[in-house]
Amino acid sequence: MRPEIEPDGQKRTSYIEEARRAQIIESAIETFAELGYANTSLARIAERVGISKGVISYHFAGKAELMEQLVEQVYREITRFVLPRMEQETTATGALRANIRAVAAYMRDQPARLLALGEIFNNLRTPDGKRRYGVVSNEPIYAARAEQFRLGQQTGELRPFDPLVMSITVQDAIDGMFAYWVTYPDHDLEAHADELADLFVHATRAERPGGTGTP
Known part of the structure; x- marks a missing residue:
């Protein structure tokens, strides 16, 4: 039909x-x-x-279109899983921590989806030989997280830093977390996520006089 x-x-x-x-x-x-x-x-x-x-x-239309539709679907699923958990938070550091933990939880539940994304991102090429995905495909993620950092800086919760650079660094750390866990499935993914969250909260939050970070 x-x-x-x-x-x-x-x-x-x-x-x-x-x-x-x-x-x-x-x-x-x-x-x-x-x-x-x-x-x-x-x-x-x-x-x-x-x-x-x-x-x-x-x-x-072909394998390429199927792969593109697959990528779009998984990205939508990740967004639907992660965003509500971030929106429950009232602070920039809370949202950052929720972001990292939620992505780890999604990884734990859906490893095949992320493995499939990795295979496509690393191999799919356009007709002129360029990679179909890569840094460009992550731009919406970088931009959204960078905007959250800017809002946190405006309220004084976060210290001055380049929001885009920090956003890219966070994403690279998350990607590395998944790559390590896939290689070593017994690795404690939740503990890894908590360590990353602590690391980036300390790296981004503003400090009170005397060097004490904000809660």
């Missing part, structure tokens, strides 16, 4: 089609995480679902 056409010419996706697309994306996540980029093909993804490769081609 082909998508119905709206009056404005746009395709309207049915519930059944959306469910099939979601199923294919889930299969792609599992396949990338288990087999890696080089060994993941549309045929292998289809085999895991129990469908023909042609069914995937019906829903996605």
